[in-house]
Amino acid sequence: xxxxxxxxxxxxxxxxxxxxxxxxxxxxxxxxxxxxxxxxxxxxxxxxxxxxxxxxxxxxxxxxxxxxxxxxxxxxxxxxxxxxxxxxxxxxxxxxxxxxxxxxxxxxxxxxxxxxxxxxxxxxxxxxxxxxxxxxxxxxxxxxxxxxxxxxxxxxxxxxxxxxxxxxxxxxxxxxxxxxxxxxxxxxxxxxxxxxxxxxxxxxxxxxxxxxxxxxxxxxxxxxxxxxxxxxxxxxxxxxxxxxxxxxxxxxxxxxxxxxxxxxxxxxxxxxxxxxxxxxxxxxxxxxxxxxxxxxxxxxxxxxxxxxxxxxxxxxxxxxxxxxxxxxxxxxxxxxxxxxxxxxxxxxxxxxxxxxxxxxxxxxxxxxxxxxxxxxxxxxxxxxxxxxxxxxxxxxxxxxxxxxxxxxxxxxxxxxxxxxxxxx
Amino acid sequence: xxxxxxxxxxxxxxxxxxxxxxxxxxxxxxxxxxxxxxxxxxxxxxxxxxxxxxxxxxxxxxxxxxxxxxxxxxxxxxxxxxxxxxxxxxxxxxxxxxxxxxxxxxxxxxxxxxxxxxxxxxxxxxxxxxxxxxxxxxxxxxxxxxxxxxxxxxxxxxxxxxxxxxxxxxxxxxxxxxxxxxxxxxxxxxxxxxxxxxxxxxxxxxxxxxxxxxxxxxxxxxxxxxxxxxxxxxxxxxxxxxxxxxxxxxxxxxxxxx
Numbered sequence: 123x124x125x126x127x128x129x130x131x132x133x134x135x136x137x138x139x140x141x142x143x144x145x146x147x148x149x150x151x152x153x154x155x156x157x158x159x160x161x162x163x164x165x166x167x168x169x170x171x172x173x174x175x176x177x178x179x180x181x182x183x184x185x186x187x188x189x190x191x192x193x194x195x196x197x198x199x200x201x202x203x204x205x206x207x208x209x210x211x212x213x214x215x216x217x218x219x220x221x222x223x224x225x226x227x228x229x230x231x232x233x234x235x236x237x238x239x240x241x242x243x244x245x246x247x248x249x250x251x252x253x254x255x256x257x258x259x260x261x262x263x264x265x266x267x268x269x270x271x272x273x274x275x276x277x278x279x280x281x282x283x284x285x286x287x288x289x290x291x292x293x294x295x296x297x298x299x300x301x302x303x304x305x306x307x308x309x310x311x312x313x314x315x316x317x318x319x320x321x322x323x324x325x326x327x328x329x330x331x332x333x334x335x336x337x338x339x340x341x342x343x344x345x346x347x348x349x350x351x352x353x354x355x356x357x358x359x360x361x362x363x364x365x366x367x368x369x370x371x372x373x374x375x376x377x378x379x380x381x382x383x384x385x386x387x388x389x390x391x392x393x394x395x396x397x398x399x400x401x402x403x404x405x406x407x408x409x410x411x412x413x414x415x416x417x418x419x420x421x422x423x424x425x426x427x428x429x430x431x432x433x434x435x436x437x438x439x440x441x442x443x444x445x446x447x448x449x450x451x452x453x454x455x456x457x458x459x460x461x462x463x464x465x466x467x468x469x470x471x472x473x474x475x476x477x478x479x480x481x482x483x484x485x486x487x488x489x490x491x492x493x494x495x496x497x498x499x500x501x502x503x504x505x506x507x508x509x510x511x512x513x514x515x516x517x518x519x520x521x522x523x524x525x526x527x528x529x530x531x532x533x534x535x536x537x538x539x540x541x542x543x544x545x546x
Numbered sequence: 547x548x549x550x551x552x553x554x555x556x557x558x559x560x561x562x563x564x565x566x567x568x569x570x571x572x573x574x575x576x577x578x579x580x581x582x583x584x585x586x587x588x589x590x591x592x593x594x595x596x597x598x599x600x601x602x603x604x605x606x607x608x609x610x611x612x613x614x615x616x617x618x619x620x621x622x623x624x625x626x627x628x629x630x631x632x633x634x635x636x637x638x639x640x641x642x643x644x645x646x647x648x649x650x651x652x653x654x655x656x657x658x659x660x661x662x663x664x665x666x667x668x669x670x671x672x673x674x675x676x677x678x679x680x681x682x683x684x685x686x687x688x689x690x691x692x693x694x695x696x697x698x699x700x701x702x703x704x705x706x707x708x709x710x711x712x713x714x715x716x717x718x719x720x721x722x723x724x725x726x727x728x729x730x731x732x733x734x735x736x737x738x739x740x741x742x743x744x745x746x747x748x749x750x751x752x753x754x755x756x757x758x759x760x761x762x763x764x765x766x767x768x769x770x771x772x773x774x775x776x777x778x779x780x781x782x783x784x785x786x787x788x789x790x791x792x793x794x795x796x797x798x799x800x801x802x803x804x
Contacts, residue, residue, distance in 0.1 A: 362661050365660050365661060365663055366660055366661075369655060369660040369667070369671070370650060370653045370655040370660070370670075370671070370674075371655065371656075371657065371660055372660075373639070373643055373646060373647050373650070374647070374650055376636060376638065376639055376643075377636050377639070377647045377650075380635075380636040380637060380638060380639070381634050381635075381636060383598065383618075383630070383634060384630065384634040384635070384636065385636075385647070386598075386617070386618035386619045386622070387596060387598075387618055387619075387622050387627060387628050387711075388619075388622060388627075388647050388648050388650055388651075388710065388713075388714060389619050389622035389623045389648075389650050389651030389714055390619055390647070390650050390651075391617070391619045391620075392619070398657060401657075402657060514638075516638065516639055516640050516643060516694070518640065518692040519640070519642050519643075519675060519691065519692060521679070521688075521691055521692065524675050524676055524679045525679070527672055527675070527676050528672075529672060529673050529676040529677075530676050530680075533680060534673060534676060534677035534680060535649070535652075535677045535680075535681070535712075535713065535715050536681075536712050536713075536715045536716070536747055536749075537677075537680050537681065537684060537747075539746070539747050539748055540746055540747070
């Protein structure tokens with residue numbers, strides 16, 4: 123019954139959304155380090171998405187929340203900005219993986235390798251680490267180099283994607299998952315051991331200090347700046363995702379996902395199409411890797427474990443594989459749960475324990491149950507929302523626009539033979 | 547010169563010989579049927595022509611040039627397309643998008659062009675959309691253009707699959723049991739439709755079919771397979787009276803009685 127009521131409603135009334143934004147913005151302003159306030163402002167994005175109003179109004183509202191309200195209200199609160207930029211990093215990565223898993227249907231369990239490639243590309247060349255194998259003492263580079271390295275990270279990761287893809291993409295399904303899992307681990311272990319014979323990655327000690335981005339002499343090392351950097355990268359990735367989804371390539375990806383045989387008989391090359399998906403997904407992870415390295419100022423191979431790959435995959439599947447808003451929601455949800463909710467809940471229980479209300483054994487600390495909660499969430503989603511929180515759906519084409527197109531005058535393709543036949 | 551020539555095609559799966567020394571010549575602009583009892587190797591033959599199986603022996607020539615060893619997508623690009631016995635649509639996509647996938651190899655948009663949404667990509671997309679819509683009108687299913695392909699009724703799915711195949715701009719179309727599962731009226735409609743493809747679009751059509759009324763009424767030439775070998779070929783009239791064919795279909799005693 124509730125379902126029918128929901129469907130008959132055209133969306134959430136604009137007033138409700140506006141009130142919600144105002145209330146959660148106020149909460150964000152008055153409460154320090156409040157999970158509830160932060161979730162409130164994040165939830166307002168979802169509300170805007172479902173608000174019953176013009177698309178342009180929704181875009182402006184969303185932009186206002188992300189670009190004005192959050193930075194203005196919480197800009198000087200390091201904690202909020204830190205969480206927000208971490209959410210952003212995972213959203214961007216999940217959107218990249220969405221191309222590989224969601225669109226092309228290639229189950230990739232080694233996605234974090236491309237993230238690592240981008241992070242190491244910036245870390246090695248922006249610190250004195252590169253002096254170990256490139257003579258001339260040209261390094262470290264200044265933070266100004268961060269910006270070109272966004273592109274370098276993208277290209278390096280894309281090359282990694284193609285190199286890994288070439289041998290890996292000959293297998294499919296479960297086998298692909300196993301092989302990519304292996305490759306992800308291989309890359310991590312290589313980075314872990316590449317301090318001998320030539321010291322390239324500094325091995326398990328990691329690389330530090332990675333310079334913060336700099337622009338016109340302004341050092342952008344605080345979470346406030348990273349929030350904006352991540353936000354712009356996300357906007358770029360979202361636009362790319364939307365354009366890919368309904369393009370020649372996006373259709374080929376979905377076709378390959380749905381039916382490889384039929385796709386081939388339509389003239390789609392399996393290898394090229396899958397490689398394109400791998401390279402595109404990888405390149406987005408590479409960009410995010412550069413930002414991650416600059417934000418952490420220190421990286422070592424432990425940041426790029428299998429658990430990270432699985433975490434990102436969980437975000438994609440939970441949100442809705444192949445669905446852009448779904449994946450954004452999934453990534454935000456899982457990250458907030460991971461970095462904020464559980465930690466907050468443990469802190470709360472600890473404070474209760476200190477005041478003697480309860481006796482909490484160390485083993486029951488909620489922040490230790492992250493994987494359990496992941497597991498339960500996945501099972502629940504698989505049972506009750508098998509297509510994710512916001513399932514993917516293909517856009518309907520505007521048929522009137524097609525009929526009115528400037529090309530609609532003559533017959534195209536094989537049908538051009540119809541008119542030829544009449545003339546002769 | 548024949549448009550398509552299959553010379554001595556042989557395909558073995560372990561001990562099973564699915565096709566043995568099958569030679570078929572197809573002339574431009576004809577309708578040819580490949581018939582035979584279940585398991586005779588008809589679909590195997592289709593799979594070798596379209597590149598899904600590589601023949602163990604023999605060769606396939608298109609316009610006199612060998613296409614043996616090419617991948618299915620390369621063969622599709624050269625103008626041979628097909629439909630499948632058990633319909634294989636991209637179920638999650640809309641019907642229109644399914645047809646647009648057919649235009650894939652004639653479009654040129656690459657990763658960068660799509661990312662920057664260049665004018666060329668936008669125009670190419672618009673053309674592909676118009677072409678796909680025209681094809682759907684042509685096969686008479688334009689009213690379901692925005693429906694998910696998997697949700698369409700069976701008859702429309704068959705038509706959609708043909709529209710998608712036509713979008714590759716083929717010279718030859720291979721139809722694997724186009725009238726399977728259809729009632730008599732739908733079968734008559736399908737027969738008319740296939741004839742239309744030949745007359746209006748000049749297509750060369752090869753079809754596998756079990757419905758003898760359709761085969762005899764539609765095809766100009768028939769090849770009969772049994773246990774992987776070609777046992778007869780000829781016009782429908784010749785095939786109808788061929789004792790080998792009657793034996794293959796009805797058993798040996800049938801020929802003795804008559």
